[in-house]
Amino acid sequence: MYLISPNYSEIGTPNVEIKNFPDGDLYVKINKIEDCQGEDVMFFHRLYPDQNNSIMSALLVLDTLKREGARVTLVSPYLPYSRQDKTFVQGEALSAQVLCKMLAHAGAMKLVTLDCHFLKKEGEFDYRGLTIKNISASKMIVEYARSLIGLEGLEVISPDEGASHLVSEFGGKTMHKERGEYEKGKEAYRTIEKIERTFEVKGQNILILDDMISTGSTMIKAIENVKKGGAKKVFCGATHGLFLKDSLSKLKGMCDGVFTTNSIANSAAAVDIKELIEKALV
Ligand code: R5P
Numbered sequence: 001m002y003l004i005s006p007n008y009s010e011i012g013t014p015n016v017e018i019k020n021f022p023d024g025d026l027y028v029k030i031n032k033i034e035d036c037q038g039e040d041v042m043f044f045h046r047l048y049p050d051q052n053n054s055i056m057s058a059l060l061v062l063d064t065l066k067r068e069g070a071r072v073t074l075v076s077p078y079l080p081y082s083r084q085d086k087t088f089v090q091g092e093a094l095s096a097q098v099l100c101k102m103l104a105h106a107g108a109m110k111l112v113t114l115d116c117h118f119l120k121k122e123g124e125f126d127y128r129g130l131t132i133k134n135i136s137a138s139k140m141i142v143e144y145a146r147s148l149i150g151l152e153g154l155e156v157i158s159p160d161e162g163a164s165h166l167v168s169e170f171g172g173k174t175m176h177k178e179r180g181e182y183e184k185g186k187e188a189y190r191t192i193e194k195i196e197r198t199f200e201v202k203g204q205n206i207l208i209l210d211d212m213i214s215t216g217s218t219m220i221k222a223i224e225n226v227k228k229g230g231a232k233k234v235f236c237g238a239t240h241g242l243f244l245k246d247s248l249s250k251l252k253g254m255c256d257g258v259f260t261t262n263s264i265a266n267s268a269a270a271v272d273i274k275e276l277i278e279k280a281l282v
Contacts, residue, residue, distance in 0.1 A: 114239050
């Protein structure tokens with residue numbers, strides 16, 4: 001399989017130039033594109049941070065490869081907009097669906113991604129015309145957490161029902177999260193009203209596992225809850241670490257460890273996804 005990776009990808013030798021025209025429009029050029037003609041091609045492209053530009057450049061690369069008859073598997077460890085797969089109030093955009101339709105239309109025959117928010121299990125799925133191979137990093141994250149506490153027991157729990165699939169194979173229990181209405185102002189954000197628990201955590205080492213940490217609000221409320229319940233050591237793990245604003249330092253100050261994979265580059269990334277991606281491509 002031929003590998004295409006842009007100049008800011010750490011996987012493979014960069015062979016796509018992505019620049020800007022003076023007015024800000026994107027310029028994309030795939031070097032030695034003749035090597036891709038009629039071939040199976042893996043296009044590795046991180047779609048976060050700067051998701052809107054990254055998505056546009058991905059569409060341009062995909063279409064360019066399609067015109068050469070390449071069969072392209074897009075590998076994007078984190079899929080932006082994946083939380084907008086349903087609407088909460090009338091008139092809202094279904095951004096996850098729009099993005100997947102656009103990727104398929106531009107030429108992605110398959111998308112390989114990790115712990116996609118709207119796919120609640122591993123495997124291959126057809127989503128709005130795009131074949132998505134979803135791989136879970138939860139096993140690696142749990143192994144990493146276990147390596148930190150040695151022989152002591154570790155309970156793996158999810159902070160909400162949406163992440164219960166990540167903890168079920170570890171016998172994990174699930175907390176209940178309630179969000180409020182959208183806040184006023186420029187940001188589209190629904191506050192977290194509460195996180196509740198119906199099981200005991202007293203004296204236990206706890207790993208709170210989620211698909212992503214964004215503003216950190218979910219984890220903050222979940223940590224407060226289990227600490228109040230008398231948990232011994234508390235860790236936070238997630239596949240994707242966006243860590244907006246000062247959320248990482250806040251979380252570090254509240255618990256015994258915070259870690260994610262390197263699906264998005266961040267200073268808490270402790271689990272390397274390379275092996276998972278390589279396996280998924282065989
Ligand atoms: C939502 O359902 C997700 O699984 C995460 O719990 C959520 O996106 C985390 O966001 P934040 O860090 O902003 O609470």
